[in-house]
Amino acid sequence: MSNSCRGEGEAMFGEPWQNLNDGLTYHDLIRPSDAGLTVIEYYSKKHKNSAPFQGWLQRIENKQIRLDGTVVMDPDTILRAGSELVYHRLPWKEPDAPYLLEILFEDNDLVALNKPSGLQVLPGGLFQQRTVLTQLEWRASKGTPLHQQPLPVPVHRLGRGTSGILLCAKTKFAKSRLAAFFADGTSAIGDKRYNNAELNTRRKISKIYRALASGVIDQDQVVIDQPIGLVKYPGVAKGLYVASPSGKPALSKVSILERDVKNSSTLVQVEIQSGRPHQIRIHLSFIGHPLLGDPLYIAGGQPSCFDPEFIDEIFAQDGGYRRPENPVPGDCGYHLHAHQLFLDHPTSNELIKIIAPLPSILQTENEHN
Secondary structure, X not given: OEEOOOOOOOOEEOOOOOOOOOOXXXXXXXXXXXXXXXXXXXXXXXXXXXXXXXXXXXXXXXXXXXXOOEEOOOOOOEOOOOOEEEEEEOOOOOOOOOOOEEEEEEOOOEEEEEEOOOXXXXXXXXXXXXXXXXXXXXXXXXXXXXXXXXXXXXXOOOOOXXXXXXXXXXXXXXXXXXXXXXXXXXXXXXXXXXOHHHHHHHOOEEEEEEEEEEOOOOOOEEEEOOOEEEEEEOOEEEEEEEEOOOOEOOOEEEEEEEEEOOOOEEEEEEEEOOOOOOHHHHHXXXXXXXXXXXXXXXXXXXXOOOOOOOOOOOEOOOOOEOOOOOOOOOOOOOOEEEEEEEXXXXXXXXXXXXXXXXXXXXXXXXXXX
């Protein structure tokens, strides 16, 4: 086994964020089925998750939309099949986010990073530039044209508030192999094969997390197999993942490390046998012990607020919806860390163990000493 636990502070990289990002440009090719719509009809129907009707009018007035290379002045301009619409979202200052990343392991096929809490992995929402992917792109472009590094691509996600090991592939082969490893573990759960020996023999990748749960958990071990599904939720275009009887299978094995009766919290280790979004947050809240400080999930694996209001008249300066008042998945405040990862290397098949140093708050008393 290759153990790649580096000392804290080694192999760090990252560039400070620019004050404003570069803005975004969105291209739409008009299909025959959309011919005859006006520009405002097209955007307010096809991209209503981005902005309300009035917001799209504002963007047209700001001359941010072009049709076949010409600025659209009239929102009622009729669209023809084959035409191209281009919307330019103006540069904006993204919310604060850390930028330094630690390399835990790297070879020609993959790189494992220690992601800080508060940094988003891939572009989305307000974070289009302040992401792990941007830092990887900047790092890869630093060399001369002959010595530029291949661009690693994350093969799984960590929530913005989650810290720890993020695995990235450098080659198409490594990406496909790692994706297959993750899929294999999830399919085993779908087959309801919960026998530990069987799961462990099938899994070529396993992840172990540390978390601080609210309340005192009585049992020493808890296995949670609550399915996770999607529901509509304001401010989350694709929907919110919650505990749902009709959702997809998910399995988490929780081991209690320390109980703090005085502060009503429990330090736990969680091994996930599937990789559903926000799985640990949902599963621990489902059994009545949400992560301490989690602004979104409460007991039962549901969001703290289900108020579905979207007020079209209220929109941000760029025409889009204002950030919802309700908590959203990217909000931080909880303590969850991807601590250990065991992996069959995608090309050598060597078993690799990667460890991300623990934040102080997630260490046991013995680990503090």
